[in-house]
Each structure stands twice: as C-alpha cells, then as structure tokens.
Amino acid sequence: MKPAPVKHRFFTPGVIILAVLALNGLIFLAVRFISGLGAVTNLDNNTPWGLWIGVDVAAGVALAAGGFTSAALGHVIHREHYHAIVRPALLTALLGYTFVAFAVCVDIGRFYYIWHPLIMWNGNSALFEVGICVMIYMTVLYIEFLPIVTEKFMGKVNLPGFLETFNEPADKLLRMLNSGLSKTMFIFIIAGVVLSTLHQSSLGTLMVIAGQKMHPLWQTPVLPLLFLLSAIAVGFPMIIFESLIASRSFKMKPEMKILSRLGSMVAPILGVYLAVKIGDMFISDDFKYILKFDVPAWMFMAETGLIIIAFVLFLSKETTRSPGRLFLASSLVIAGVLLNRINNFIVAYKPLYDPVAYFPSFGEISVTVGCIALLVLIYRAVVIYFPVISHK
Amino acid sequence: MKNLNRRDFLKTAALGAAAATLGTKSAKASEKLLSEDRLGVLVDTSVCVGCRHCEWACRLAHNMPSPALDYYSNPTVLKEFRRPDKTALTVVNEFENDKNPNLPIHVKIQCMHCDHPACVSACIVGALTKNEDGSVVWDDGKCIGCRYCMVACQFQIPTYDYDVSIDPHIRKCDFCTERRKEGQLPACVNICPNEALVFGKRSEILRIAKNRTKRKPDIYINHIYGESEIGGTSWVYIAGKDFNELKMPPLGKNPAPGISEAIQHGIFAYFVPPVTLYALLGTIMWVTKRRNESADKDKHDHHSDSHDHHSDSGRDPYRTSGHNTYRDSGHNTYRDSGLSTDKDTKGDNL
Structure with missing residues (x-):
C-alpha cells in the first residue's frame, strides 16, 4: 500500500455545488476589498472580531491540528503503520493553514501590511506569537509537502519544446532536493510539532486579555492549556472524518485498520481535556453561570455536551470498529471543538456598550462557506494529481 | 504576584511557577518605565x-x-x-x-x-x-x-x-x-x-x-x-x-495585561520551554528510530537476503506474522508466496 494519485474524475454534482458556493464567497470577498470591512460584515466598534476570526482563523487552526498530531505519531514516535494517514493529514494542515493565512489577510484592515509582524515585534502580544508561529509553521508544512512533489516528478520530467534540454538538469535538481529533504526532514518535523504546540496554546491566550469583556464561563487563565488539549483531541477525529469522506467520495475501501487504531487514542485525550475544563470550573466556581440558562449557558452546555457524548462513544470498542459510528463520534468531536472556538471568540465576547448583539452577516457567512468549499475542491484536485492517499 | 487575588493566583500557579515569577518580573519592569x-x-x-x-x-x-x-x-x-x-x-x-x-x-x-x-x-x-x-x-x-x-x-x-x-x-x-x-x-x-x-x-x-x-x-x-x-x-x-x-x-x-503577559512569558520564558520541547522530541525521535532500526536489523539477520525490508516497529503485528510465515515455510516459499512485508508496512518518503 503506497500513496498514489487517486484515479477518479474531478467533476461530480457535489463538486459543482461546492464551486457555486466558492464563487458566491468570492463575490463578497471582492466587495470587502473594494469597500472595506463594514460593507460585508456586521463588525463594528463594539464587536471588532467576528465569524472570520472565530471560525476561519481560530477554528481553522484547531481543525488543522491533525497535521502535527499525526506527524508526532508517525514520525516522532515512529509508529510507521500510521504512515498512510500522515500525507492526507499533512495536506489538510497545509491547506488549512493556507486558508487561515488567507482569512487573516481578509480580516485585517491593512492586508497589505500582513508582513509587518516579521520585522515589527511585540513579545508581550499573544497575537504576535500566534502570527509568527503560524507563518513559520506554514513554511514548514510546505517543506514537508515538497517530497510529495519531487516524488511525483522525479524521473518523469518532460518539458515541452525547446525546454527539453533542461529535462535532465531539472530531474537532477529534483533528486538533489529529494535527498537533501529526506536527510533534513526530521528538523522540520520536530519544528512543526513544537510550533504547533506553541501557537495552538497561544491562540487560547488571545482572549485572556479581553478581561471582563469575556464571559466568565470561558475566561480562565488555563485557556491556553484548554486550546492545546482540544486541538490535540480534534486532530485524529479530523483525520478519521476526512479519510472516511474521501473513501466514500472516491469509492475506496475505508482504511479501518488504521482509523480504528487512531480512534482508540481519542478517548484518553478527550478525557484529559474534559478533566481540565471541568476541574477549572470547580476552581473558578463558574457553575452559577450555567444555572442562568441564558444563551452563553446553553452554548457552553452544547459544546461541552458534544465532547462528553463523543468521549463516551469513543470509550466503546464498538465505535472504533464500525465506520459509521467512528464517523459519527469523530463528527461530534469536530462539532464540539468548532463550537468551542465560536464560543470563545464570538459568544463569550460581551462588548461593554452594545445595543445589538453581533450575529454574522450573510456576506461573512458566504465568505466562510466559500473558503471552505474552495478548500475541499483544492484538496480533491491535489489528491487526484499528487500521491497523497494510500490505497490498494 | 501581590497584585493578583487568590483565585487568580491559584489559576496562574496552575500554569507553572515559571509563569508566575516571570510575570512578576515583567510587571516590575514595566513599572520602572x-x-x-x-x-x-x-x-x-x-x-x-x-x-x-x-x-x-x-x-x-x-x-x-x-x-x-x-x-x-x-x-x-x-x-x-x-x-x-x-x-x-x-x-x-x-x-x-x-x-x-x-x-x-x-x-x-x-x-x-x-x-x-x-x-x-x-x-x-x-x-x-x-x-x-x-x-x-x-x-x-x-x-x-x-x-x-x-x-x-x-x-x-x-x-x-x-x-x-x-x-x-x-x-x-x-x-x-x-x-x-x-x-x-x-x-x-x-x-x-x-x-x-x-x-x-x-x-x-x-x-x-x-x-x-x-x-x-x-x-x-x-x-x-x-x-x-x-x-x-x-x-x-x-x-x-x-x-x-x-x-x-x-x-x-x-x-x-497582567495575566495574559504572565502566561505569554511563561510559555516562552527566554525560549527555554520551546527549545526543551524540541530537544525532547528530537530525543524521542532518535530513540524510536534506533529501536525500529535495530528491530529491522534483527529481521535482516534472520533472513539475510530478504530485500527491501523497511524499518518497522517491533510491536507491529505484520512483522511477527511475516516472520512466522518465513520460519514455518522456508525461505523460498516465503519469497514465492509474495508475502513480502513491504506491501503492508512500507513507509513513505517522509
């Protein structure tokens, strides 16, 4: 079983729907870049951050965590039977982070100054830490992906027309690159894991500074730890989720042997996450806020409930054996973590003076949905062209 | 640390003593300015x-x-x-x-x-x-x-x-x-x-x-x-x-910014925690790789002319089954049967 390009046509009815959604998002994006953030979003001086930061950036980073958890499992702890999932997870992380970086460019007012953090540093800023780590990690991800590109073209370089004479040098260059990469790859793999733990946790530090503008159910100094644990917890479910969808879409047999092994590791991580989350509530005595049964309370219960149900499901061996149940349990973890990020960045943020509570506009939702659709389309195109997915 | 109330202290302490002490230092430093x-x-x-x-x-x-x-x-x-x-x-x-x-x-x-x-x-x-x-x-x-x-x-x-x-x-x-x-x-x-x-x-x-x-x-x-x-x-x-x-x-x-900066400086603390983590992961990687390689070498010792055996964890069931097949049925049978272990365990380039 070796990774190989998937033999399947690109266009299906589903792909066309995704393309329409992507196009719709792009139209609103154009308006944002022509007329400013106010033209498309419901953001204002009371609510400076909305759906794009909460979902596209914060949830995007969390859901791309499969890249570093699988790299740690497959390459750092050398569990090589997991290699089949390393490449798809890497591709997800790569596209995920590219999507995050793009979303940041869309959300920040002066997108043309996106490079400023590279030379203008503020070590006190959690956002600076997140920004720098994400930039470096994205570079690392692209480096980690390079061998897949060299593998695709090595020995097959066939340039058109007069460029033909460069075929051999190009091939040599690819081989050099490939051997250089395989010797140094461990540096990047470890760097990727370290960078991920850093920025996944710092993403949690972000909202700590909002102080009392953040609802006490979420405001806690252990937020960085909770963000890191939930990112680790959602890594494998995300891989399982994607792998099962890809098998279904490309009509391949699901990799149940690997997926159920991955699934069996989810419950302990979720357990640790829940223990810290609920333990922190005892320390900070936050239960009184749940008893208010207002919107934040229900949202908090929803996010925690999803994770608890997923935890219970993953405890049972039955779940890890059946593709359907595995898919359900993994989806619950993903939904729980997604909701957690939405809660932390949107629901928990209570402006001091705001007559109207923020709710994302149609334009904001369109851009987010459009970007996700585009992401899926690019993923599909890449696995059809490059050797990413392992199949018989 | 004086400035934090007890609950905040408990919470911050949960992040490690390093965070707390560094937080105090940075608070003092900014006061000086x-x-x-x-x-x-x-x-x-x-x-x-x-x-x-x-x-x-x-x-x-x-x-x-x-x-x-x-x-x-x-x-x-x-x-x-x-x-x-x-x-x-x-x-x-x-x-x-x-x-x-x-x-x-x-x-x-x-x-x-x-x-x-x-x-x-x-x-x-x-x-x-x-x-x-x-x-x-x-x-x-x-x-x-x-x-x-x-x-x-x-x-x-x-x-x-x-x-x-x-x-x-x-x-x-x-x-x-x-x-x-x-x-x-x-x-x-x-x-x-x-x-x-x-x-x-x-x-x-x-x-x-x-x-x-x-x-x-x-x-x-x-x-x-x-x-x-x-x-x-x-x-x-x-x-x-x-x-x-x-x-x-x-x-x-x-x-x-008190708590946020304390956390931030605690995570970084002059780059000690990230560098330590890097070193730790590097060590784990090296140890597990060596363990796998020695397991691999072990395999090669048993069937010296078997080719293309990839490194594989000693706990991997395929290795054991491949090994048994080989022992039970003899070298030629094993090769001819096509039960080459690399089919299942071949790693990718990474």
Missing part, C-alpha cells in the same frame, strides 16, 4: 456643563470634519448615549442627577491613557506605545488593522474605519501629543470654559481630586475613578454618583 512626572487630566463631572466645546476643539486639533460651533449647543444630541467613533475621539454624555434633577451630570469620555495599557500589550506589531509622559499613542506606520487593541481595551475606546478598504485607521485620543510638543495644552483642556478638565502631573491632579472629594463629600462620592482601576489611568474622574451608573466599566485593580 512609568515616569513619576507623567501627566494626567482630572475630569470633574460635577463642574462640566455639557457645552461640548471639547468635542469641537478635538475635531479641529485633529483635522477632523466638524460642524460649526453653534451646532454643539443643540441639547438633543445629549439625549442619546454616544461613544467615540471615526468622527469623534471624545464625546460628552448626559446622566440624571438624583441630587439635583435640574443639573444633569455630564461625562466626557476619551482614551484613559492607562498606566498599564492592554492595547499596548496586545498590539501584534507594537503600533501602540505608552510614552514616558503618560500618553498612549498609535503609530500609523506600523498598524496592520487587526483590531486586537479593540478586543483588549477594557474601556472599549479604540475605533476603526469600517467603511474604507485602503488605509483604515485605528482612532483614539492621542493626548494631543503634537500640540503639547508645541507647548500648548490638549485642545479639550484648553477650550473648557468651566475648567472641568484639570491638566497636570498625574500625582498633582490626584492630589487635587482627593482634596475636592474630601472637602465636599456632599457633592462627590469617595471614589477617584482611574486612580487604581486596572493599575491606574492618566485620566481620572470624580463624580457625585456611582461610576457604574455613569456607564464607566467597573474594573479591578490588576493591570489588564
């Missing part, structure tokens, strides 16, 4: 009559479009609660006076110029700076428009230009830094006809504020807003009514 002579303004809400001339002067001083001065005497504007925005860096709001309904209370709002500003701590590129003179100013040349300062500010002061795509600004009171360079007073202080605004050294205006509240307890409540709120602010307020009812946020005494 604060000059004893830093400036401030006392806003005496009992003196302000709500003429809004400060709003007019502020716009003029900052080259912002403004209606003629006559417009500002229109009292209906005061009926709705307003906040600073891209058209005004300062606004005056009116509140009921329970003691004397004929004399409503007027509260001018603008940037408080915190002693430990959350916006300065938060800004990704350091576009916001706390100056020695107490002012907190924004740097047009650095700002990337991420609006994290707006998330961080405990007074919800910075505003953003949502209606432009190119060159949007973060706007807030700049303590008239330019005017003061030329030896002038801040525009609002300068124009205030009733001297509701007192400009001077922060220590001096605090002394005046204490004096007034002590001498006239019938007029003022015993609370100088900004004296200790989130570690102290350059602008301080005195009033005859609870500041909550004047829509000033109730804030504790801890500087807003």
Whole structure:
C-alpha cells in the first residue's frame, strides 16, 4: 500500500455545488476589498472580531491540528503503520493553514501590511506569537509537502519544446532536493510539532486579555492549556472524518485498520481535556453561570455536551470498529471543538456598550462557506494529481 | 504576584511557577518605565456643563470634519448615549442627577491613557506605545488593522474605519501629543470654559481630586475613578454618583495585561520551554528510530537476503506474522508466496 494519485474524475454534482458556493464567497470577498470591512460584515466598534476570526482563523487552526498530531505519531514516535494517514493529514494542515493565512489577510484592515509582524515585534502580544508561529509553521508544512512533489516528478520530467534540454538538469535538481529533504526532514518535523504546540496554546491566550469583556464561563487563565488539549483531541477525529469522506467520495475501501487504531487514542485525550475544563470550573466556581440558562449557558452546555457524548462513544470498542459510528463520534468531536472556538471568540465576547448583539452577516457567512468549499475542491484536485492517499 | 487575588493566583500557579515569577518580573519592569512626572487630566463631572466645546476643539486639533460651533449647543444630541467613533475621539454624555434633577451630570469620555495599557500589550506589531509622559499613542506606520487593541481595551475606546478598504485607521485620543510638543495644552483642556478638565502631573491632579472629594463629600462620592482601576489611568474622574451608573466599566485593580503577559512569558520564558520541547522530541525521535532500526536489523539477520525490508516497529503485528510465515515455510516459499512485508508496512518518503 503506497500513496498514489487517486484515479477518479474531478467533476461530480457535489463538486459543482461546492464551486457555486466558492464563487458566491468570492463575490463578497471582492466587495470587502473594494469597500472595506463594514460593507460585508456586521463588525463594528463594539464587536471588532467576528465569524472570520472565530471560525476561519481560530477554528481553522484547531481543525488543522491533525497535521502535527499525526506527524508526532508517525514520525516522532515512529509508529510507521500510521504512515498512510500522515500525507492526507499533512495536506489538510497545509491547506488549512493556507486558508487561515488567507482569512487573516481578509480580516485585517491593512492586508497589505500582513508582513509587518516579521520585522515589527511585540513579545508581550499573544497575537504576535500566534502570527509568527503560524507563518513559520506554514513554511514548514510546505517543506514537508515538497517530497510529495519531487516524488511525483522525479524521473518523469518532460518539458515541452525547446525546454527539453533542461529535462535532465531539472530531474537532477529534483533528486538533489529529494535527498537533501529526506536527510533534513526530521528538523522540520520536530519544528512543526513544537510550533504547533506553541501557537495552538497561544491562540487560547488571545482572549485572556479581553478581561471582563469575556464571559466568565470561558475566561480562565488555563485557556491556553484548554486550546492545546482540544486541538490535540480534534486532530485524529479530523483525520478519521476526512479519510472516511474521501473513501466514500472516491469509492475506496475505508482504511479501518488504521482509523480504528487512531480512534482508540481519542478517548484518553478527550478525557484529559474534559478533566481540565471541568476541574477549572470547580476552581473558578463558574457553575452559577450555567444555572442562568441564558444563551452563553446553553452554548457552553452544547459544546461541552458534544465532547462528553463523543468521549463516551469513543470509550466503546464498538465505535472504533464500525465506520459509521467512528464517523459519527469523530463528527461530534469536530462539532464540539468548532463550537468551542465560536464560543470563545464570538459568544463569550460581551462588548461593554452594545445595543445589538453581533450575529454574522450573510456576506461573512458566504465568505466562510466559500473558503471552505474552495478548500475541499483544492484538496480533491491535489489528491487526484499528487500521491497523497494510500490505497490498494 | 501581590497584585493578583487568590483565585487568580491559584489559576496562574496552575500554569507553572515559571509563569508566575516571570510575570512578576515583567510587571516590575514595566513599572520602572512609568515616569513619576507623567501627566494626567482630572475630569470633574460635577463642574462640566455639557457645552461640548471639547468635542469641537478635538475635531479641529485633529483635522477632523466638524460642524460649526453653534451646532454643539443643540441639547438633543445629549439625549442619546454616544461613544467615540471615526468622527469623534471624545464625546460628552448626559446622566440624571438624583441630587439635583435640574443639573444633569455630564461625562466626557476619551482614551484613559492607562498606566498599564492592554492595547499596548496586545498590539501584534507594537503600533501602540505608552510614552514616558503618560500618553498612549498609535503609530500609523506600523498598524496592520487587526483590531486586537479593540478586543483588549477594557474601556472599549479604540475605533476603526469600517467603511474604507485602503488605509483604515485605528482612532483614539492621542493626548494631543503634537500640540503639547508645541507647548500648548490638549485642545479639550484648553477650550473648557468651566475648567472641568484639570491638566497636570498625574500625582498633582490626584492630589487635587482627593482634596475636592474630601472637602465636599456632599457633592462627590469617595471614589477617584482611574486612580487604581486596572493599575491606574492618566485620566481620572470624580463624580457625585456611582461610576457604574455613569456607564464607566467597573474594573479591578490588576493591570489588564497582567495575566495574559504572565502566561505569554511563561510559555516562552527566554525560549527555554520551546527549545526543551524540541530537544525532547528530537530525543524521542532518535530513540524510536534506533529501536525500529535495530528491530529491522534483527529481521535482516534472520533472513539475510530478504530485500527491501523497511524499518518497522517491533510491536507491529505484520512483522511477527511475516516472520512466522518465513520460519514455518522456508525461505523460498516465503519469497514465492509474495508475502513480502513491504506491501503492508512500507513507509513513505517522509
């Protein structure tokens, strides 16, 4: 079983729907870049951050965590039977982070100054830490992906027309690159894991500074730890989720042997996450806020409930054996973590003076949905062209 | 650590002692930067009559479009609660006076110029700076428009230009830094006809504020807003009514960036934790690789001419099964049967 390009046509009815959604998002994006953030979003001086930061950036980073958890499992702890999932997870992380970086460019007012953090540093800023780590990690991800590109073209370089004479040098260059990469790859793999733990946790530090503008159910100094644990917890479910969808879409047999092994590791991580989350509530005595049964309370219960149900499901061996149940349990973890990020960045943020509570506009939702659709389309195109997915 | 209450302490301690000690260090370091002579303004809400001339002067001083001065005497504007925005860096709001309904209370709002500003701590590129003179100013040349300062500010002061795509600004009171360079007073202080605004050294205006509240307890409540709120602010307020009812946020005494910076410096701590983690992962990688390679070598020893055996964990079931097949049925059978282990366990290039 070796990774190989998937033999399947690109266009299906589903792909066309995704393309329409992507196009719709792009139209609103154009308006944002022509007329400013106010033209498309419901953001204002009371609510400076909305759906794009909460979902596209914060949830995007969390859901791309499969890249570093699988790299740690497959390459750092050398569990090589997991290699089949390393490449798809890497591709997800790569596209995920590219999507995050793009979303940041869309959300920040002066997108043309996106490079400023590279030379203008503020070590006190959690956002600076997140920004720098994400930039470096994205570079690392692209480096980690390079061998897949060299593998695709090595020995097959066939340039058109007069460029033909460069075929051999190009091939040599690819081989050099490939051997250089395989010797140094461990540096990047470890760097990727370290960078991920850093920025996944710092993403949690972000909202700590909002102080009392953040609802006490979420405001806690252990937020960085909770963000890191939930990112680790959602890594494998995300891989399982994607792998099962890809098998279904490309009509391949699901990799149940690997997926159920991955699934069996989810419950302990979720357990640790829940223990810290609920333990922190005892320390900070936050239960009184749940008893208010207002919107934040229900949202908090929803996010925690999803994770608890997923935890219970993953405890049972039955779940890890059946593709359907595995898919359900993994989806619950993903939904729980997604909701957690939405809660932390949107629901928990209570402006001091705001007559109207923020709710994302149609334009904001369109851009987010459009970007996700585009992401899926690019993923599909890449696995059809490059050797990413392992199949018989 | 003195500044944190017990619960915060417990929570912060959970992040590790390193975070806590480093947090204290950084808090001390930023205290040193604060000059004893830093400036401030006392806003005496009992003196302000709500003429809004400060709003007019502020716009003029900052080259912002403004209606003629006559417009500002229109009292209906005061009926709705307003906040600073891209058209005004300062606004005056009116509140009921329970003691004397004929004399409503007027509260001018603008940037408080915190002693430990959350916006300065938060800004990704350091576009916001706390100056020695107490002012907190924004740097047009650095700002990337991420609006994290707006998330961080405990007074919800910075505003953003949502209606432009190119060159949007973060706007807030700049303590008239330019005017003061030329030896002038801040525009609002300068124009205030009733001297509701007192400009001077922060220590001096605090002394005046204490004096007034002590001498006239019938007029003022015993609370100088900004004296200790989130570690102290350059602008301080005195009033005859609870500041909550004047829509000033109730804030504790801890500087807003305290916990966040303690965590941040705890995670980094001169790069010790990341480098340690890197070294640890590197060691694990090396050890597991060696273990796998020795297991692999072991395999090669057993069937010396078997080719293309990839490194594989000793716990892997395929290895054991392949091994048994080989032992039971002999070398040739194994090769011919096509049960090559690399089919199942071949690693990729990474």
